[in-house]
Amino acid sequence: MNLSPQQQKIIEIVPQGAPSIVEESLFEVRKKIYPRAVTGLFARWRWGMVIFTQLLFYGLCWVPWNDRQAVLFNIVERKFYLFGLVLWPQDVFYLAILLIISAFSLFLFTAVAGRLWCGFACPQTVYTEVFLWIERVFEGDRGARMKLDSGDMSQVKLLRKGGKVLTWALLAAWTGFTFVGYFTPIHELWGEVWNFRLGPWESFWLCFYSAFTYLNAGHMREQVCKYMCPYARFQGVMFDPDTLVITYDTERGDPRGSRKKGIDPRSEGKGDCVDCQICVQVCPTGIDIRDGLQYECIGCAACIDACDQVMEKMNYPKGLIRYSTENALSQHWGWREILRHVVRPRVLIYMGILSIVVSAFLFGLLTKSSLQVNVIRDRGIMGREVEGGLIENVFRLQVMNVSEHYQFYAVKVEGLPGIKLASDHVIELPAESSRVFTFEVRADPESGKPGSNPISFEIESLLGDAEAHEKATFFIPR
């Protein structure tokens, strides 16, 4: 295998002489971690996910839909817009189901392939990756950064550090702005920012989220995963011996040790690990995967890429560190055997629950009416007699037009022979609004029994796209 000079440089071994920087941080007195840049298959996947998630996050809030923002959680008007879907406070049920779906998808992914979420999609990982990249642009890779940090303050150091901090701050501010833009209409927010008319609370949240991003991705990094993330503490519960995790093949690698290239390691009584420490240097959480599975490992697969390059250089087969399962490792299974064990009770149960909840969600959405009606019965006034010997009951109906058009609705009452409305039969409502209408309903006292009689209101949109039936009781005095 021929390696370009650049690739060779990546796996060159950095002398370990540089003093490590110890800093007191929010959670621990920690040794600052200087992850070394890594290239390879999984690095490409990680960057693919960074680009995908961030295009989505930074872009989606600017997408228009029917003259409004396509995705907006308008907390002031208490309406959630998701493209064609508008959720009102009474639809909070749908949000709850969405959360349950996300949780079970996470369980499922974790059971099958470990911390995929952490390594490839979690905002913490994604922003750390981006911030690290900026750091690398200004300060260079691992070795250069260590040297810069341990050296005295100089003009060059000031410029490099200053440039990094400034770029970080700009990115963090944009992230904070985007975040707030999902809760207040982003075009208005943009105008307010530029005209310095931002309200005090909006400014507060904007700064808060910007600072949060800056600190988490710039300084806290692996500490967020180690000390702040609840998922990191609970994910072990979803693991079993058939879960794919990133593993070092101890049997193949140990005993470790350096050797001359081209020598058969077995002849020296050594395994395949050359003990170059590259897997430790690339690890963003600073652990040694060769010590076994640890909760600090976020499953980013950087060590796989790194070790594969070493193996390639040594002309050994790749995969000394690889995705594997506890069972596969102890029983020397191949990929086919591993895949066969993906289907197991735990996975089936997660999939079963997930498919039930998803179908319930879809069913709810598809049958969701754009018209909602509630009968508010006036307790004070019961039935009273009006002209012609009829009994009149007064009902108040709260009618809500959840659709995005102006609507006319025809109202009918049913349930007793000859029952009819004495007031308007057609009501109108602007898009996304609700109003209380009063209806006088009359019926012959002979048509029902004294006391309560079940009736129902039938309300139908004249556009024909929505209808509602609402039960009520008609009271006939003795």
Add this chain to the structure above:
Amino acid sequence: MQKWMWILWPSFIIAGVAEGIFFSLVNPQELYFLGDPVHYSAIATYSIGFLAFWMVCACSSFLTWSLQRPAGEVNARG
């Protein structure tokens, strides 16, 4: 500093959850404070609500933190 993170961070998460549940069920414009309708803007009510939740949760975290300190540490510092 580390002590404050242990107190402020878990309470932040739970305050976020409580805020989400509370305000998706309750409209801030329909709240009463000491008998008067709340007249702040919605975003101010949400924010104050969140900070209040955070404070309450932080008190609980603080208690947890104080009660789980080992005896030796408590004796040493009185």
